Amino acid sequence: MSKVKYYYDSDTLSYRKIEQKKGRKAGIAILSILGALLAGFILLLVYLNIPQLETPKEKALRRELENMELQYELINKRLKRNEDILTEIAERDDNIYRLYFGAKPIPEELRNAGFGGVNRYKNLEGFDNSEMIIETSERLDKLTKQIVVQSKSLDDIANLAEQKEELLATIPAIQPIKNEDLKRMASGYGWRSDPFTKARKFHYGMDFSAPTGTPIFASGNGVVTRADANSTGYGKHVRIDHGFNYVSLYAHLSKYNVKPGQKVKRGDIIGFVGSTGRSVAPHLHYEIFKDGDRINPRNFYYGSLTSEEFNEMLKASNLINESLD
Incomplete structure (x- = not known):
């Protein structure tokens, strides 16, 4: 009231x-x-108009923005570190791993291929920080693709390593006759005098002079493809397929110790020295085929000769003398 x-x-x-x-x-x-x-x-x-004063909402937004800037900086540091690590792996891949296994380096354009033709980041345009966001997204996408390329390359290297291990076990690597059983290195690979015609003729193998019955050893793991006397001039001979396009041939045997289709390992006795076929004295004629072509066998004795023995063998094989077949 x-x-x-x-x-x-x-x-x-x-x-x-x-x-x-x-x-x-x-x-x-x-x-x-x-x-x-x-x-x-x-x-x-x-x-x-007093800059020191902020509303609670402004303070929360500012803290959120500062946290986002910090996270972005950390992400960029991690991204840069991963890019550096991948670059180092790629250099090792091209200059060490692939070089060792005889594989060609990955082309630079394949490692750094972009994503041309399509604007993949259109949805990121129109914001205050669009340039920064798009740049980071591009780096992440490029890094992801490089990781895929490098991962595939390392898978290839692992496969090559497995094959290399098998290759090292199968490739011809020992002298087919022991040094203590040799009389002498009769003839090497190259131009030699034919013992029958005395004309110069290319000698496609190496002749090891040894007594009849001297054991002959498989120079690498493989499968015997032939053990017969049906090849002109070779007499009784054995051929071993080592895989990787390598084949070794052992000729003028006195008798066999293997049969076609038989698997052999390096060092197994496959036959014995003789003088069958086109031969003037007991010896082993030894050849190596790579990709169907006959190559110099002297480079395939690293598994059984010392450096001094290998040097002596080189001197003997280089002598211009008369072959035994």
Whole structure:
């Protein structure tokens, strides 16, 4: 209940009731509201122009942005580290691993191939940090593809290593007659005098002079493909397929110790020295084929000769003398 106010009227010498004018209360209320709004607006202007002052929401957004910038920096450092590691692996792959196994290096354009023809990052355009986001996305995509290429390459290297291990076990690598059983190295690979016609003729193998019956050893793992006397001039001879396009041939045997289709290992006795076929004295005629072509056998004795013995063998094989077949 509102209070009734009075005032003293000196003319009538009495108290009179104070009557409120209509609209006065409404005006006071409006002025109060306007004053409050004006004061609030002034305070807001002052607040917004003081850089040290932030709203709670602004503080949260700023902390989130700082955290995102920190995470982006860490991601870039990790990305750079992974790029460096992959580059080092690629260099080793091309210059060590592939070189060792005789494989061609991976072309640079294949390692660094891009993604031309399509804008893969259109959905990342139009933002304040679009350039930064697109650049990082491109680096990640390129790194991912390089990892796929390198992974495939390492799989190939692992396969080559397995084959290399098998190759080292199968490739001809020992002298087919022991040094202590040799009379002499009769003739090497190259132009020699034919013992029958005395004309110069290319000698495609190496002749090891030894007594009849001297054991002949398989120079590498493989499968016997022939053990017969049906090849002109060779007499009784044995051929071994070593795989990897290598074949070894042993001619002028006195008798066999293997048969066609038989698997042999390096060092197994496959036959014995003789003088069958086109031969002037007991000896072993030894040949090696690679990809169907006859090559110099002297490079395939690293598994049984010392360096001194190998040098002596080289000297003897290079002598221009007369062959025994």
